[in-house]
Amino acid sequence: MYNPRSLRAEEFISDEEVRETLEYAEKNKDNTELIDRILEKAKQRKGLDHREASVLLACSDKKKNREIIELACQIKKDFYGNRIVMFAPLYLSNYCVNGCVYCPYHLKNKHIRRKKLSMDEIRGEVTALQDMGHKRLAIESGEDPEMNPIEYILESIRTIYSVKHKNGAIRRVNVNIAATTVENYRKLADAGIGTYILFQETYNRESYEKLHPTGPKHNYAYHTEAMDRAMEGGIDDVGLGVLFGLELYRYEFAALLMHAEHLEAVHGVGPHTISVPRIKKADDIDPAVFDNGISDDIFEKIVACIRIAVPYTGMIISTRETAECRERILRCGISQISGGSKTSVGGYCEPEPEDEKSEQFDVSDTRTLDEVVNWLMKMDCIPSFCTACYREGRTGDRFMELCKNQQIQNCCHPNALLTLKEYLEDYASEDTKITGEKLIEKELLNITSEKVRETTRNRLSEISRGGRDFRF
Ligand code: SAM
Numbered sequence: 001m002y003n004p005r006s007l008r009a010e011e012f013i014s015d016e017e018v019r020e021t022l023e024y025a026e027k028n029k030d031n032t033e034l035i036d037r038i039l040e041k042a043k044q045r046k047g048l049d050h051r052e053a054s055v056l057l058a059c060s061d062k063k064k065n066r067e068i069i070e071l072a073c074q075i076k077k078d079f080y081g082n083r084i085v086m087f088a089p090l091y092l093s094n095y096c097v098n099g100c101v102y103c104p105y106h107l108k109n110k111h112i113r114r115k116k117l118s119m120d121e122i123r124g125e126v127t128a129l130q131d132m133g134h135k136r137l138a139i140e141s142g143e144d145p146e147m148n149p150i151e152y153i154l155e156s157i158r159t160i161y162s163v164k165h166k167n168g169a170i171r172r173v174n175v176n177i178a179a180t181t182v183e184n185y186r187k188l189a190d191a192g193i194g195t196y197i198l199f200q201e202t203y204n205r206e207s208y209e210k211l212h213p214t215g216p217k218h219n220y221a222y223h224t225e226a227m228d229r230a231m232e233g234g235i236d237d238v239g240l241g242v243l244f245g246l247e248l249y250r251y252e253f254a255a256l257l258m259h260a261e262h263l264e265a266v267h268g269v270g271p272h273t274i275s276v277p278r279i280k281k282a283d284d285i286d287p288a289v290f291d292n293g294i295s296d297d298i299f300e301k302i303v304a305c306i307r308i309a310v311p312y313t314g315m316i317i318s319t320r321e322t323a324e325c326r327e328r329i330l331r332c333g334i335s336q337i338s339g340g341s342k343t344s345v346g347g348y349c350e351p352e353p354e355d356e357k358s359e360q361f362d363v364s365d366t367r368t369l370d371e372v373v374n375w376l377m378k379m380d381c382i383p384s385f386c387t388a389c390y391r392e393g394r395t396g397d398r399f400m401e402l403c404k405n406q407q408i409q410n411c412c413h414p415n416a417l418l419t420l421k422e423y424l425e426d427y428a429s430e431d432t433k434i435t436g437e438k439l440i441e442k443e444l445l446n447i448t449s450e451k452v453r454e455t456t457r458n459r460l461s462e463i464s465r466g467g468r469d470f471r472f
Contacts, residue, residue: 004258004265009224012262013203013255021254025054035064042071042308045078050257053309057253057301065301072304072332075311079403083384083416084376085336086369087136087174088129089318091345092117092156094358096142098178098215100201102246102290104283105142105360107215112283113358115345116147122159128348130168132340132369133427135385135419137170138197140343140360143178143217150184153177157191167426167468171387174239178217179226185233194390195272196230197239198223202247203255211246227259231267236396238263239316241275244302245293253302260310269397273314273336274306280320280361300329307333312403319365326365327379340369373423374432377439384416385423388471411472414447414456418470421463 002014028034038052048056056068093116096105104112117125129137139156141148153175160170172194179198188196202208205220212218227238240259242252256274264270278299279287287293294302306315317326317334319341326337344352344359352358367375373383388411389399417440424436440460447453452472459470 004262006262007225007228007266009221010205013224013258015205017258018203018251018254021051021054022058022250024051025058025250025254028055029058029060031055032061032064035059035061039064039067039071042075045075045311047311048309050254050261050309053257053305054250054254056308057250057305068308069300069304069332072307076307076331076333076335079311080314080335081382081413082380083382083386083412084330084334085136085314085384085386086134086373087138087336087338088132088134088341088369089176089338089343090122090125090129090137090139090160091343091347091358091360092122092139092141092153093144093148094142094345094360095144095147096215097144098142098217099213100215100217101211101213102201102243102279102285102287103360104285109284113352113356115358116152117156117346119155119159121346121349122156123163124349125346126160126163126170127165127168130163130165130170131427132348133373133385133423134340134369135170136172136174136194136387138174138176138338140176141178143215148177150180150187154187154191157188157193161192167422169469171469172390176239179223180229182229182233185230185235188230189234189236193235194387195237195239196227196235197241197273197275198226198230199241199243199275199277200224200256200259201243202252203242203259204247204251207247224259227263227271228266231263236269237272237390237399239273239275240271241277241316243277243279244299245279245287245290247292249292249294249298249302253305256306257309260313269400270310271313272395272399273316274310275316275318276303276306277318277320280364282359282361283357285361296325296328299325300332303329303333312400319363320361322364323367323375327375330379330381337372339365339367339372341365370427370429370432373428374435377432377435380439382413382416382439382443383420383423384412385419386412386415386471388412388415392471410449410452413443414452415471417443417456418459418463421460422468425463 002017
């Protein structure tokens with residue numbers, strides 16, 4: 001029944017295989033000989049399969065668990081250095097015909113304020129996001145074929161790319177909208193999107209159907225097979241994720257990796273990113289109602305085990321998490337974070353009155369983008385606003401090849417410095433600017449090629465004189 005090459009959800013995410021994996025992991029969670037063998041394999045930095053990674057996740061030995069976290073930190077460093085890519089979500093519309101029981105946009109919620117941005121309002125939001133310093137957005141929308149048809153999404157993307165305010169520009173638009181047809185994915189690819197992101201929510205079919213009782217999202221197979229349709233439609237980069245808290249985390253973890261293995265087996269390229277959202281309080285949603293919430297310790301371990309299992313896949317954390325939690329898990333696997341986010345429709349231009357909220361969930365990290373950038377740099381991370389790979393056509397398998405050969409660092413590091421410099425020139429507060437200039441000077445020395453270092457220096461000077469948008 002289990003077949004990673006199959007295009008049928010029930011075969012590439014076989015429930016039987018997930019359950020056998022969990023039994024195998026439980027049986028071997030104290031098998032230090034096997035755990036050592038898996039760790040040895042992981043040290044070759046070629047990843048692990050879902051069974052091996054599940055054993056690490058189940059391992060209960062404190063010393064081995066420390067080794068797992070340390071290895072994840074090391075792999076993160078080797079593949080991503082100290083760069084953290086920055087982005088912000090942009091909510092276009094919260095009209096939705098689905099009945100997702102964890103999401104306040106569900107159709108039966110009559111007191112949330114429903115809103116859909118007009119093109120003028122999108123221009124306003126994008127201008128506000130550019131004025132913060134953002135270059136990369138993830139657009140979000142509820143599923144409503146009448147209110148938010150694909151034409152609306154496409155027009156929104158065109159509008160976003162067209163806004164050029166002062167030195168600002170949105171250079172990459174990622175898209176998080178409901179599962180759709182190959183034809184629509186082709187239209188999104190033609191519109192020049194970056195990553196197509198779709199969270200599975202849960203891989204457990206039975207729970208999935210209960211959690212999505214009504215609306216088109218109820219169809220488990222259609223949702224689970226969406227990434228195959230997206231790739232068939234010409235989208236090179238897809239982003240996976242589950243909403244932790246809905247189902248047993250070990251089930252989700254094994255199935256998530258099986259999904260990644262499936263994409264690699266069928267399309268020759270795994271997911272570009274994996275997101276790890278946890279369920280949050282929202283308008284009429286109480287997260288305590290769901291009994292599978294996970295502690296910060298387990299959350300950290302999940303992130304570490306994903307990092308070890310799929311070293312080439314970026315990992316994203318949003319402002320659903322607090323600053324403390326983000327700080328903790330950044331080191332063991334995260335490569336992209338959002339900053340200064342609003343989850344309301346139109347929230348970047350106007351704060352919403354208390355009794356007229358349209359937001360999707362409560363944000364835990366409420367700092368401004370400048371504060372997040374400053375905080376990252378003080379932890380010796382380089383906030384990167386880089387979008388070069390996608391714009392140079394380094395997507396899908398071409399990106400993965402570079403990444404697997406660890407070549408990506410030869411251009412990512414200087415690109416991160418160049419885009420940080422743009423941020424410092426155009427948007428940073430005084431303190432952030434001082435901290436950033438020092439960081440850039442220090443990090444220039446970490447460019448190994450003398451030629452690239454010299455070119456980077458020259459381009460940094462050009463940015464000080466008003467030049468923009470340089471990239472390797
Ligand atoms: N409507 C699209 C879909 O069905 O995939 C777009 C997704 S929605 C705007 C973005 C994501 O937010 C969802 O996929 C879900 O995982 C997450 N989400 C929904 N309710 C949430 C909550 N209460 N707390 C945290 N995340 C939530």
